[in-house]
Amino acid sequence: MCESREGPQFPEVAPQSPSRQPPRAAQGARLHHQQEPQALQGAAGLTRAAVLFALLAISGVPCAVARADEPPPPASGGEDNAEPAPAPKTAAEERADLYARLAASTDADETDGLVDRIIGTYAQSGSDTCDLLLSRARKAIGEKEYDAAGKILDATIALLPDWAEGWNARATLRFLSDDYDGSMADIAETLRREPRHLGALLGMAHILEARDKPEEALKVYERVLAIAPHWHNAEKAADKLKASIADHEL
Numbered sequence: 001m002c003e004s005r006e007g008p009q010f011p012e013v014a015p016q017s018p019s020r021q022p023p024r025a026a027q028g029a030r031l032h033h034q035q036e037p038q039a040l041q042g043a044a045g046l047t048r049a050a051v052l053f054a055l056l057a058i059s060g061v062p063c064a065v066a067r068a069d070e071p072p073p074p075a076s077g078g079e080d081n082a083e084p085a086p087a088p089k090t091a092a093e094e095r096a097d098l099y100a101r102l103a104a105s106t107d108a109d110e111t112d113g114l115v116d117r118i119i120g121t122y123a124q125s126g127s128d129t130c131d132l133l134l135s136r137a138r139k140a141i142g143e144k145e146y147d148a149a150g151k152i153l154d155a156t157i158a159l160l161p162d163w164a165e166g167w168n169a170r171a172t173l174r175f176l177s178d179d180y181d182g183s184m185a186d187i188a189e190t191l192r193r194e195p196r197h198l199g200a201l202l203g204m205a206h207i208l209e210a211r212d213k214p215e216e217a218l219k220v221y222e223r224v225l226a227i228a229p230h231w232h233n234a235e236k237a238a239d240k241l242k243a244s245i246a247d248h249e250l
Helices: 024-034 043-059 091-104 108-122 128-142 146-159 164-176 180-193 198-210 214-227 232-249
Strands: none
Touching: 091 108, 091 214, 108 164, 108 198, 108 232, 128 146, 128 164, 146 164, 164 180, 164 198, 180 198, 198 214, 198 232, 214 232
């Protein structure tokens, strides 16, 4: 607002002495053409400005003029005063939240979605290079180029040995190559780094079944179901194995 405690400050207008010119009708055209523009905008212009100023103040319309000693208005809470956005969660932090939701889930469809998201976080190494190497290794595995995939995964593990998914990918490759001992060794390394790694646990159960160790395999499936109680894949595998064990006991 342009108001102050002392009221609006208007410029003073000096009184003018009566004109000694003849009546206006006698000099109309001459005054209209000869008077200076500044003279026309003098007292009358100032008076109009003062009236406009007063009207604005009465009507409550804000004015752009401010006193020199008037402090600037306080900031209205823009970006400078906004709280900083929270830092994005790491893959491990996101995974911990998902594991908690997975354990509490009672819906099979929700469980499947959470499992997919968790598996997606396994592939986030924090290194663009290692993420790219893993992508290339998976592509090679899909095309059954196992030798090429093995070399890529060896390099990945050498670059980032603490990343669980590098070991798990190589465990998968070795399982597909019928190298069960090598696969179990890589699964052990995976679980050392990510004890609840669902893919590694399922892989271990499959190998135990292939080695004709159904009771041990069932314990692993039960371990998976303790993490993901309503995961359809694990439930189906466990139920099938239970039926097989029951048949052998008859």
